[in-house]
Amino acid sequence: MNPHVSTSGAGLAAAVPSAGSTADAKPFLDVSGIVVRFGGLLAVNGLSMQVERGRIHALIGPNGAGKSTTFNCISRYYQPAEGRIVLDGEDITRHRPHQMAALGVARTFQNLELFGELTVRENAMLGTHSYGARTIGMMLRRPSAEQRDLVDHLLERVGLADHHDTLASNLDFGRQKMLELARALAIKPRLLLLDEPAAGLRNREIETLDRLLRELCERDGITVLLVEHVMQLVMAISDRITVMSFGEKIAEGTPEEVRANPRVIDAYLGKGTHRG
Numbered sequence: 001m002n003p004h005v006s007t008s009g010a011g012l013a014a015a016v017p018s019a020g021s022t023a024d025a026k027p028f029l030d031v032s033g034i035v036v037r038f039g040g041l042l043a044v045n046g047l048s049m050q051v052e053r054g055r056i057h058a059l060i061g062p063n064g065a066g067k068s069t070t071f072n073c074i075s076r077y078y079q080p081a082e083g084r085i086v087l088d089g090e091d092i093t094r095h096r097p098h099q100m101a102a103l104g105v106a107r108t109f110q111n112l113e114l115f116g117e118l119t120v121r122e123n124a125m126l127g128t129h130s131y132g133a134r135t136i137g138m139m140l141r142r143p144s145a146e147q148r149d150l151v152d153h154l155l156e157r158v159g160l161a162d163h164h165d166t167l168a169s170n171l172d173f174g175r176q177k178m179l180e181l182a183r184a185l186a187i188k189p190r191l192l193l194l195d196e197p198a199a200g201l202r203n204r205e206i207e208t209l210d211r212l213l214r215e216l217c218e219r220d221g222i223t224v225l226l227v228e229h230v231m232q233l234v235m236a237i238s239d240r241i242t243v244m245s246f247g248e249k250i251a252e253g254t255p256e257e258v259r260a261n262p263r264v265i266d267a268y269l270g271k272g273t274h275r276g
């Protein structure tokens, strides 16, 4: 079991210390000086950023800036050539991706990674088994009452209560994204990494996502780090924003500070399009 979470009850609320507790002096996630090269290309060039516990932190910038690469370093899919990544005081720079769920780190992908031939419920159930069972068959065979309750609870929270038995491939795009989020939440994360959660969503779906992310942060104390181009969402929900361009951090601050920063306007916001 995840050593960091309570196993009682279906909710997420018991999973994490409350935001704003006195233990928050140190950043929850501390990324310092990471460098990632792909051949001759310097994708991330000495990036440092700190994410506070229980906050929503956004990573923005034009396409190709290095946002997803940074994400992949934090979730341990990529190995930075230099730098250090510390989660809640623990150096995870050399951790393997499969160790991250047990540490309470969940992620979604820029391109959806669902099992289309499995149902909504089965896909969500897979999140509850990220560590432990070795095959999908093993994972799905005998979920505990607790796992079933958790999945029911999460599917309801993301608005999929009426779609338990639908094949994931038959969901519309917005619902597929919500399912991916539910699956990530099923590990009862302390840190939720979301790569472009609002991309392709309709306005109404973005509003639902806005509400849900605030709730996860405020009610469940989950720390959220998201890469996102939809500025309507980023500016509304973020406590703090880090802006990247060409592999480097060019600005950081509150939404108001970032929105008014000439470098950010020049590199990203001022182009009339948010996609560089």
Ligand code: ADP
Pocket: 038, 041, 043, 061, 062, 063, 064, 065, 066, 067, 068, 069, 070
């Ligand atoms: P962003 O998410 O900000 O759009 P990425 O982190 O995906 O940017 O990419 C940063 C740079 O690294 C881009 O120039 C991209 O083409 C390159 N890149 C990303 N992933 C790979 C990879 N696996 N192999 C080679 N180049 C990559």
Ligand code: MG
Pocket: 067, 068, 069, 110
């Ligand atoms: Mg990306």
